[in-house]
Amino acid sequence: MLSLNVVGAGKLGRTLAALWHQNGVFEIAGLFSRSAANTHEAQDFIGAGTAVSDLDELPHAQVWLLAVPDDQIESTAAALAPIIARHQSLVSKPLMLFHCSGALPASVLAASGVDLLASAHPVHSFADPKRSLADLPGSTVALEGREEVINVLEPAFTALRCNCIHLSPSQKVLYHTGSVMACNYLTVLMDLSLQVFQAAGIDNKSAMTLLEPIVVQTVKNNFALGPARALTGPLVRGDVATVARQIEALHQLAESSSTTNNDSDSTSGIQAATLAEMYRALGKAALPLAEKAGLSQDARRQLQSIFDEP
Ligand SMILES: NC(=O)c1ccc[n+]([C@@H]2O[C@H](COP(=O)([O-])OP(=O)(O)OC[C@H]3O[C@@H](n4cnc5c(N)ncnc54)[C@H](OP(=O)(O)O)[C@@H]3O)[C@@H](O)[C@H]2O)c1
Structure with a gap:
């Protein structure tokens, strides 16, 4: 089973991590949000993962989800660059990074230095994570980015009974x-x-x-x-x-x-x-x-x- 780090364990991040954990899709490795209370609340909600108080303390994971608000994605990807590079130097398989914004393409993560980038946008309103645990199945997820990452994310969302569609970067905003x-x-x-x-x-x-x-x-x-x-x-x-x-x-x-x-x-x-x-x-x-x-x-x-x- 591939391992997953979640940076930004808010409404969407904690819901997806909880569902992937429950369905045995990803092993939840590290969780990080800026406020420690938020991170621990997410850990309780997910029932798995290690809550860390600094990006630098995140454990090793093959897949990284950046689920911060859209306006923070680019700068957080840049902040992750030296951290992911350090993790990458310890393993030969290339690490993967994705975000879940509907409007932004995968390339907004380029400052992370990671090659295998994607975006996966669930067409679902995560207004209340508890309700989303039950309501997400049946939703569509729009995938865009590198084939190697899509080949991991498509089965991961299909396991949650979501339907996947594929978009080009130029389609995303509209x-x-x-x-x-x-x-x-x-x-x-x-x-x-x-x-x-x-x-x-x-x-x-x-x-x-x-x-x-x-x-x-x-x-x-x-x-x-x-x-x-x-x-x-x-x-x-x-x-x-x-x-x-x-x-x-x-x-x-x-x-x-x-x-x-x-x-x-x-x-x-x-x-x-x-x-x-x-x-x-x-x-x-x-x-x-x-x-x-x-x-x-x-x-x-x-x-x-x-x-x-x-
Ligand atoms: N909500 C939805 O219905 C929905 C649907 C589809 C897609 N999405 C996408 O999902 C992503 C997350 O949205 P959301 O609704 O889950 O947002 P959210 O509930 O506000 O969660 C964002 C999380 O990121 C953390 N955070 C903010 N800035 C950060 C930073 N610089 N570094 C690390 N952590 C940071 C926040 O906690 P702290 O403030 O403690 O750091 C919070 O835990 C967005 O890209 C959004 O477009 C959301």
């Missing part, structure tokens, strides 16, 4: 942007929706109860029917007056929040302005879909001019 739009921005839309319900005097708990069945049904419809057939509501029906009233209501909300707030507390005024702006922008983006679903040219022109109004 590939990741696509998953951010569907996953992260869905969460942002939920938050914006709750703000509008709150403005209507409906508390978060009631709004969540009301939203859960329809949001889940909408997600299912998108996968079963595709976005054009899943879209319902005033835009598809061409209910121009309803859309105009909703925009007007959001503008009034923005005006009343900005006049009721003093200078030091204008956040909710800005937020309300964002609601109107988002409604217009998403409405515009919905028009081609609505047209595919049967919206008339005339209604489309009227809606377009409402969304374009200053």
Whole structure:
């Protein structure tokens, strides 16, 4: 069994290490995060590995995972260079290094001096590592980089019942942007929706109860029917007056929040302005879909001019 060091034992690092340990895929060697408390918490969660308080204390491992935040990957790879070189001098087989960022290519690790580099991005939200232990199977992992590393990582993720796809470095940024739009921005839309319900005097708990069945049904419809057939509501029906009233209501909300707030507390005024702006922008983006679903040219022109109004 190959051994694995994890640098950055946060949400993703500890979840993957725990699953690989449970499934006998990698022997978990060393764990490092800057805060000792974090590293020990990860060790308890994984149930294996040696927690170290300095990169230099990491034990020998054939495979190294750099699971620090994206902005820290390049500098941490550079910091690892002399350490990995020392480990490499003790063995003949070349060591491997990979990261899990969706947006960055494997080459961002070049400063480590390691030749066998890869990136492996699980299309999964590791918001809660405990839940991810159960939920990761079935997710897709996008692999990119040197064949020798992919040949290790593909079976490692397949053993966790993930599906692997292969990307070129030039595909990564747009590939990741696509998953951010569907996953992260869905969460942002939920938050914006709750703000509008709150403005209507409906508390978060009631709004969540009301939203859960329809949001889940909408997600299912998108996968079963595709976005054009899943879209319902005033835009598809061409209910121009309803859309105009909703925009007007959001503008009034923005005006009343900005006049009721003093200078030091204008956040909710800005937020309300964002609601109107988002409604217009998403409405515009919905028009081609609505047209595919049967919206008339005339209604489309009227809606377009409402969304374009200053
Ligand atoms: N979360 C997700 O849903 C998800 C999904 C797919 C891919 N990813 C990718 O997975 C990677 C890790 O993301 P994450 O969500 O797991 O982040 P995270 O929960 O913030 O964990 C990052 C870990 O790195 C440590 N760290 C930060 N800077 C460091 C440094 N300079 N040296 C050593 N350790 C450092 C942090 O602990 P200390 O602050 O104590 O150092 C923490 O344990 C990223 O590349 C991300 O793009 C994440």
